Amino acid sequence: MKKRLGVLTAVIASGLAAAIVVFFLAQNRSTPMSWLRAEFSLNEQQARKVEEIHAEYEADCALMCARIAQTDERLAKLICSSQTITPEIQEAIVESDRLRSECRTKMLEHFYRIAGELPAQRQREYLTVVLPSVLHPGEMAQSHLR
Amino acid sequence: MKDDLDSLLKTWKPEVPEPVAFKRHVWSRIERRRFATGWPERFLAWLTRPQIASLAAALSVLGGAWIGSAAAARNGQVAYLHAVNPYAQVPLK
Numbered sequence: 001m002k003k004r005l006g007v008l009t010a011v012i013a014s015g016l017a018a019a020i021v022v023f024f025l026a027q028n029r030s031t032p033m034s035w036l037r038a039e040f041s042l043n044e045q046q047a048r049k050v051e052e053i054h055a056e057y058e059a060d061c062a063l064m065c066a067r068i069a070q071t072d073e074r075l076a077k078l079i080c081s082s083q084t085i086t087p088e089i090q091e092a093i094v095e096s097d098r099l100r101s102e103c104r105t106k107m108l109e110h111f112y113r114i115a116g117e118l119p120a121q122r123q124r125e126y127l128t129v130v131l132p133s134v135l136h137p138g139e140m141a142q143s144h145l146r
Numbered sequence: 147m148k149d150d151l152d153s154l155l156k157t158w159k160p161e162v163p164e165p166v167a168f169k170r171h172v173w174s175r176i177e178r179r180r181f182a183t184g185w186p187e188r189f190l191a192w193l194t195r196p197q198i199a200s201l202a203a204a205l206s207v208l209g210g211a212w213i214g215s216a217a218a219a220r221n222g223q224v225a226y227l228h229a230v231n232p233y234a235q236v237p238l239k
Binding site for chain 2: 001003004005007008010011012014015016017018019020021022023024026027030031032033034035036038039054057058061062064065068100103107110111129130132133137
């Protein structure tokens with residue numbers, strides 16, 4: 001009986017070991033761009049173009065991120081230093097919303113540019129994957145940070 | 147006293163089972179035992195056959211590799227969505 005249980009354990013352990021090894025190997029080699037390239041079967045030329053677009057957007061994205069953080073900080077300070085809604089708070093809320101709308105528009109613009117470089121039959125699939133980021137960017141961010 | 151014991155021993159006939167009936171009885175017990183074991187024991191016995199064990203190990207490795215690869219791909223997608231979402235990069239306080 002011990003020998004039989006040993007065989008069963010060895011079979012299960014070999015599967016688990018394979019899963020862990022493959023996961024970490026793939027994970028170490030994976031970058032956001034390598035995922036896009038593998039997932040949408042991009043050729044060398046398409047991959048290079050997509051990487052260029054992504055690099056361009058990355059700079060914009062970092063800038064937008066900094067602006068959102070700055071606006072949020074200002075709004076938080078105003079809220080904490082008041083007991084009622086002041087014109088400054090209203091203005092800061094409007095600014096925060098305006099900035100977020102701008103971000104979403106730029107994000108969507110970027111997604112359309114990337115989709116344009118993908119094989120025609122995979123464009124819709126790509127847009128389906130990235131759509132939640134445009135529709136619910138805040139929720140996506142929360143789930144990513146978890 | 148000794149004579150009584152001798153005569154008693156002469157009359158004693160041990161009941162030895164008939165060889166054919168004995169064998170049949172043993173085999174029927176073995177069969178009953180075999181069918182009485184539960185499926186886990188039978189499954190384990192089947193699994194420990196060398197060919198089946200090798201096949202199971204190979205399938206387990208392939209399945210594990212597939213699961214690992216799918217999980218890594220899922221992580222790659224999350225990493226991509228994180229990289230393109232400015233909201234995801236704003237530090238939460």
